[in-house]
Amino acid sequence: MAMEPRHPVTQQRTLIERRRELQALDAAFKELRGATDGVPRARRRGLLAFSGPAGLGKTALITQARDRAVASGLTVLSGRGGEKEQGSAFRVVRQFMQPWLARMEGAELHDFLGSWYDVMAAVLGLEARGTAPAPDPTGVREGLDWVMTRLTIKKAPVVLLLDDLHWADAESLSWLDSFASRVDDLPLLIVVAYRPDELPSEAGELRTLVGHHGDERPHDLAHLTPEGVAQIIRDQVGEAAEDVFCKECWSATGGSPFETVELAIGLAERGLSGSEDDAPAMRELAAAIKGPGLIERLEGLDTATVRFAHAAAVLGSPFSPQLAAAIAVLGEETAAEAAQKLRAARILTDGHGPEGELEFVHPLIATTIYRSIRSGFRAGLHNAAAEAVLNAGYGPTAAARHLLEVSCEGRPETVECLREAAREYLRAGATEAAQRLLTRALQEPPLPEDRAAILHELAGATFLIEPTATVRHLRQALAEPHVDPDLRASIVYRLTTALAHTDRMAEAATVAAEEARQATNPRVKLRMQADQFVWSTMRADDPDSPARSRTLARLAEQLPGRSLEERYILGLRAWDAVLRGEPRQTALTYAEKSLHGGMSWTDENRGFEVPLSVALVFMYGDQPRRAEELFEKGIAECAGKGWHGSHLAFGQTIAGYVRYHRGCLAEAEDLVREGLRIADKVEGVVAARWYGVSVLIQTLLARGRVIEARALADDHHFGEMAPNAIIYPDPRTVYAELLLAEGRHAEAAALLSAVGDWLDGRAWRNPAWCPWQLRLATALVPTAPDAAIAHAQDAVHRARDFGAASVVGQALHTLAEVTGGPAALELYAEAVDHLEQSPASYELARAQVGHGAALSRNGRLQEAADRLYQGLEGAVHCGAEALATRAREELSAAGLRPLPLRYVHADALTAQERRTAELTVEGKPVAVIAKELHLTEQGVRQLLSSVYRKIGTDAAGLARALEALPRVRP
Structure with a gap:
């Protein structure tokens, strides 16, 4: 049956007993060609998988696949996992992408990668412009999706061959898992080979990839039959080989194609004819192919050759013979002789690359030799390998994998190499790989003065995957003596952020407050105060919000806004003014001052909470266009750095919230759904989901889709729990809106009363930020109309204090609704007048329809018609289907026929x-x-x-x- 040897000394032969697998390859290639010949055809195969234990010929099948694909005119990309290189992030991805990208000149490569160039530079081992940003894992996945999709389209049709996938690095596996769902839509076929019994415990991605893709299941390779073994033996020693001898060969090899081919070649080299008398010699040869017999055969060679083989095993396949010589401390001529002897012994063979590399004939040989090296000597070889690869210019990541195998000796150069390699991995978004290296750096151990910085770097690597561990690392860093003030400030920020992300807002605020109290540097102290204000503002159970607001106001009055720390304080003051319902001009003035000099949305040591809050000041202050400009800039900044996870989820969601405030409901829904989609892909971004669900429910209710809003709330257990962080729009108020839409007024009233008590206790009185009084007034109308009017009147008073026309109009509209009768007409008219001076399209349409309905009920039909027509046009333009239906029903009830809509659906000014x-x-x-x-x-x-x-x-x-x-x- 067999398989050829991996690199046979005889001419290429057709694989034996692999007809089914080869037919599957041919059919898949034919189908792939058909999908790109201009004739549309449905594809059944986007992925082929071959599985089996070591030695069953998986690599031979991959080699056959390569030859047949090239002969069929298909573009071939290939990669291969390595047993010793599983910790090298994106190694497999680089193997199959780099050769094609390297053929492009600089300008062509930049054009090909476009805006993804800087993000992908570290991932793919390219030269980056300037300092490469640190993308998040989601950004890396999307960037690789972009590159692979473009490469596939450019080189279509494409076959991607992946051998020894059980040894692929975790980062490559994770991306392949996420990309697999796209394969059927591209002119791409992925062919993988792997050992099912050697999958790492964390390789759930691989199991998903090869076990559940479409209708294709893995092709499990079978051992050779006695007849197949006999054919291979006779191909080498001649047809005279006896049946009994061939049967003995089958027993000795267990039907392993690799062992059978190696045995057959050995028999031919010994000049054996395959008679029954040759059986003892055959068994001796078979025993020397792997395991202890292989080691005995190797040790029978000279010392220099053994040392070269050991160095090669430490390097892993393929390897540079020059590097192996340096590790083995051999001269050029001696190393060349050793390599030739190992070729003759069928331990090594020439590689396929252009650099004159060597590789082991089979991974089993490499594994056996590596495991035979004594542990202490092996560690020394790894240490020599680390030095050799650094001296050869391969970089710190190539050296770091060897340093992980070296005993801890407290060497500063080892620590620095591990740190630099970790930085490279972080720039590539490979946080788990960076975590391994930094953990090892701490074990070395580092110099005492470097320990806090390394713990800080380790916390950055664990933040997205182990926030609890992040808190532990950062607390340890703070406990170190003599920490640089700027580093300490960064440690505190990251610690407070990690605490906040694990729903420990009170601890976050306390840590920042304590650091502010202890700081002696004025700039650092101001920064710590800003962090304290951020987390206190976002803390749902802040014990003394009014006092904190007074402190913030006094501090902001003294600051000109020259430094970034001062601008953050001014931005927080603007946001606090909105929450408290101070005159909007106060909030807008502080917001503008905070932006003089700029605020980054992607500063890893400051976060995006303050820039986001400043943008929302403009939204609540009736200048949503300004807010949108800031959000567009912030989202572009996040995307440019490859931050496609929680930051982008927040950005998309809150941008949708701004569109909701403008009354662009369809656009708002699209943006928020995209934000939720991103949030659902990112582990641990609970807050982003709360924001998304809150805004989406509010938008669906505005569009009249109550049942859909209820389903969304139930799916996310919305209303059953409340977060410890401040979310806007306030989730409990939004849930009360849903209850009102369902006619559950009493439940809504109880919930809104609790919200009101909570907000009044914090002196947050702005109905623009949280319209709990407006919703409570509506909820109380059936049972307590006088209380409803009182709440609405107080809301109008608070709205006038803030001064934004949109919220004044909304409050007056609610007061008109709960007042009813002729007395409401003047209130409706005033509400419309205010809303006409604002950008709130949906609220204006609501008020116009409400006013028109009231006019109609009071017999003023002509005026009613004008208002209802205006409201209908506005509702249709906003995408408020239920409001448009109500307007039509009111027109019909008044005996009026709806006119053709006059509103031009364009945003450009006439x-x-x-x-x-x-x-x-x-x-x-x-x-x-x-x-x-x-x-x-x-x-x-x-x-x-x-x-x-x-x-x-x-x-x-x-x-x-x-x-x-x-x-x-x-």
């Missing part, structure tokens, strides 16, 4: 709208503008309302927003 806006910015009153444009004053106000909604601002932000808009032709 020439008349632009001119109206420009005159407003110049400070001209409405009456003057009306006269100049030959319009009524009401017509001018309607044009301005359209301007505010289209460009996402109010009158205060109009000048700035207008500057960024292109001019339109009349």
Whole structure:
């Protein structure tokens, strides 16, 4: 049956007893060619897997696959796992991507990778521009998806051959697992070979990849039959080989193709004919192919050759003969002689690469030799290997895998090499590989003055995978003596962040407060105070929020905003002003001051909480366009660094929240769903899911899809628990909105009352941030109408204190609804008037429909018709289906026929709208503008309302927003 030897000394032969496997390959190649010849065909195979124990010919099948694919005109990419290289992150991915990418010139490569170049540089071993960023694992996966997809399309059709996949590094396996679902949609076939009994315990990805892809199951390779063994033996020693002798060969090899081929070649070299008398010699040869017999055969060679073989086993296949010579301390001529002797002994063979590399004839040989080396001597060889690969310019990651096998001796150079290799892995998003190296660096041990920095680096490596371990490492780092102040500040920030991410907000705030108290450097002290304010603000059980707000206000008044620490304090002051319901101009002023000089969204030692909060100040202050500009910049910054995990999930979700506030409900839903999709792929981002579910439920309710909102809430156990962190929109208030939509007023009222008590205790009084009073007023109407009116009136008062037209309009609208009767008409009119001066399209449409319905019930049909038509158009444009249905029903009930919609569904300003806006910015009153444009004053106000909604601002932000808009032709 057999398999050829891995590198046979005779001419290539067809594999024996592998007809089924070869037919599967041919069928898959034919199908792959058909998928790219312009004729659409359904594909059944995107992946082929061959499995079996060592020696059953998996590599021979992969070699056959390569030859047949090339003969069929297919592009071949190939990679192979290595037993000693499993800890080398992305080694297998680099093997099959690097050769093709290396053929591209610099400019071509940059064009090919596009915006992914810097992110992929460290992953693929390319030269990066400047300092490579540290992407998150999600960003790395998406970047590799992009590269592989582009490479496949460029070189289509493509066959990816992966041998010894059981020894692939974890990072390559993880990516292959996630990419496998795309294979059927690409002109790509993946062929893998692996040993099922040697899968690492953590290789769940591999099991998923090869066991559950489509309808194809792994092809389990069988041992050779006696007839197959006989054919291989006779191919080498001649047809005269006796049946009894061939049967003895089958017994000696167990039907292993590798052992059978090696035995047959050995028999031929000894000149044996295959008679029964040759059986003892045959058994001697068979015993020397592997195991103790192989070691006896090796040790029968000279010392220099044995040393060269040991060095080769430490390096792993394929290897540089020059490196092996350096490790074995052999001269060039002696090393060449040793290599030739090992070739003759069929231990080594020439590799396929262009660099003159060597490799073992079979991994079994390499494993046997490696395990035969005494442990102490083996550690010394690894130490020599680390020095040799560094001297040869292979870099710290190549050396680090050897240093992991060396005993701990307290050498600073070992620590530095391990740290540098860990940094490279972190730049490649390989956090687990970095964690292994930094843990080993601590065991060396390092110099006392370096220990805190290494613990800090280790915490950065474990943050995404073991946040609890991160806390432990950072507490140990803080306990070290004489920590540099800047390093200590970074340690504290990372510690507080890790505590917050493990839902320990109180501890996070306490740690920052204690560090602020102890700090002697004014800049560091200010930074610690900023961190304390961040975590206290986000803490749901902050014991003294009003006092903290007063402290923050006093501190912000003294700061000019020159340093980043000062700007963070100013940004926090702006956010606190929003929460407390101070005049919005106060909040906007501090927000603008905080942005002078910039704030990064991707500063690993500061986080994105403050930049995000500053952006939301503009949203709540009726300048959502400004918020969107900041979010677009922040999201682009995250994407540019390869941060496609929790940061991007937050960014997409909150960007959707801004669109919700503008009334762009369909866009909001799309953005939030994308944010949730990203969050679901990232382990441990509970807060991002809370944000996403809250905003999505609110958006679905605005669109009238109550059943869908309920299903979403139930799927995420929303309403059953409350996070310890502050989430916006407030989850309990959002859940109460869902209860109201379901008609469960009493439950909603109880929940909202509790929310109100909690927020009032913190002196957070802004209905723009949390409209609990507005929802409570609605909930109380059926049972306590007077209390409902009182709550609505207080909400109007608080809204006026803040001063944003959108929230004043919403509060007046709620007051009108709970008041009812003729007395509500004036309140409705005032609500519409305020909302027309804001960018809140959906809330304006709601108020217009509500006003129209009230006018109709009071017999003022003409006015009702105008309002209902306006509300209907606004509802349709916003994507508020239920509101549009209500408007049509109100029109029908009043005996009015809905007119064709007049609203042009475009965000660009008309020439008349632009001119109206420009005159407003110049400070001209409405009456003057009306006269100049030959319009009524009401017509001018309607044009301005359209301007505010289209460009996402109010009158205060109009000048700035207008500057960024292109001019339109009349």
